[in-house]
Amino acid sequence: MRHRFHALCPYFAMFPEGFVEKWVDQLTRPGDYILDPFSGRGTTPFQALIMGRKAIANDINPVAFCVTYAKTNAPSISTIRRRLTILENDFQPNDYEPARRFLPPFFRRAFSPPTLRQILYLRSQLRWKESNVDCFIAALILGSLHGESSVSPSYLSNQMPRTISTKPEYSMRYWQKKNMRAPRRETFEILRRLLNFRYASEPPVGRATVFLADIRDLPRFKQKLPGRIACVITSPPYFNVTSYEEDQWLRLWFLGGPPFPTYREVSKDDRHENPTAYWNMITDMWRVFGLILAPNANIVVRFGGKGYEPNQLIDAMTACSVVSRRRVRLAHHAVSVIKNKQTDVFRPGSKGCKFEVDCHFRMG
Ligand SMILES: C[S@@+](CC[C@H](N)C(=O)[O-])C[C@H]1O[C@@H](n2cnc3c(N)ncnc32)[C@H](O)[C@@H]1O
Structure with missing residues (x-):
């Protein structure tokens, strides 16, 4: 059975776990440290733990941090159950009615009033940065905050894609045109159901170190990093493809952000349209690798970009x-075509990236 933590929360441009599994198996041994400095939903560190390796993860986006930390530092199911019971018993719906009324119209169309009061309560109570129990509950909510609610009763919102949060105006036009109403959902009931589902797989024994930071700051945490990071398996933002900050705006709101999409406030590197700025970011990534990786480290990078041929991408990365x-040597590369993007259903005609490139480097 596929480990049920993998799909805790979807994320745009996420790795298939098979990709990570193959490279972990090929390049590392049990006990080795594996790093993903752009961890997204945490596939690399989580897969590394399952395979008996040690893991370090980092991402600048709080959604990525929360999901990665939740799966790689999971508490026991009984602790989470106890916390849910306490939260549910303490909930006073009326206390959250003023906050509900003050939210922009999008929220009142996206969530039914009782569901939105529950979400607002949990948003105010969960200490996801400080507690792994609260972090796991927050990650469960992030995974069910929006999605195809007409086909699954586990999504809290009116019909939306599950991978990205569509923009408020677009979503409202869509619901109005299709005459769609927000379903009434019982958040605590859904959380209990999702918890049982996820914990049908045993959490891994090991725990990862997870940072919420710009990749450029990793050398500053050197004290907390182990001396010998043997392997990196990562995927930096692709050139001119997507803004994780915009795509995740509703989940970012749940984690304490503003109730509207923001741009370049969480991350300045998500979507570079300027090639110089993009390759400067990639250069910064390599500078960091030079500072923190062990001798003979392996580095696997999956990336892509609009307007580039695969060979141009490989040459520039090298x-x-x-x-x-x-001393860095390109040991292997491969090109694959990207198909079946879920967002195309909601944004017909959107032109994404047509292929992605995998490069395996050996560092002296
Ligand atoms: C292609 S995604 C990684 C997806 C990941 N492989 C997965 O399986 O989910 C790129 C990630 O880089 C993060 N990011 C963007 N700029 C960053 C920066 N300067 N430092 C660290 N992370 C950054 C984004 O938040 C995003 O999660």
Whole structure:
């Protein structure tokens, strides 16, 4: 059975776990440290733990941090059950009615009043940065906050894609045109159901170290990093493809952000349209690798970009590795075509990235 934590919360441009599994198996041994500095939903660190490796993860986006930390530092199911009972017993719906009324119209169309009061309560109570129990509950909510509610009763919202949060105006037009209303959902009931479903798989024994930071800041945490990071399996933002901050705006709101999409406040690197700025970010990534990786480390990078041919991407990535000031050799590369994007259903005609490139480098 596929481990049920993998799909805790979807994320745009996420790795299939088979990709990580193959490279972990090929390049590392049990006990080795594996790093993903752009961890997204945490596939690399989680798969590494399942395979008996040690894991370090980082991402600048709080949604990515929450989901990664939840799966790689999972508490026991009984602790989460106890916390849910306490939260449910303490809930006073009327206390959250003023906050509900003050939210922008999108929220009142997206969620039924009782459901929105529950969401607002949990948003105000969960200490997801401080407690792994609250973090797991928050990650469960992030995974069910929006999605195809007409086909699944586990989604709290009116009909939306599950991978990204569509923009408020677009969503409202869509619901109005299709005459769709927000379903009434019992959040605590759904959380209990999802919890039982996820914990049908045993959490891994090991725990990952997870940072919420810009990749450029990782050398500052060197004290907390182990000396020998043997392997990196990662996927930086693709050139001019998507903004995780915009795509995740509703989940970011749940984690304490503003009730509207923001741009370049969480991350300045999500969607570079300027090639110089993009390759500067990749150069910064290599500088960090040069500072923190062990001798003979392996680095696997999956990436892509609009307007580039695969060979141009591979050549540019290889050229940037020079700034690591280490000997870096491209050992293997592969190109694959991207198909079946869920967002196309909601944003017909949206032109994404047509292929992605995998590069395996060996560092001296
Ligand atoms: C392609 S996604 C990674 C997806 C991941 N492989 C997965 O399986 O979900 C790129 C990630 O880079 C993060 N990111 C963007 N700029 C960053 C930065 N300067 N430092 C760290 N993370 C950053 C984004 O938040 C996003 O989660």
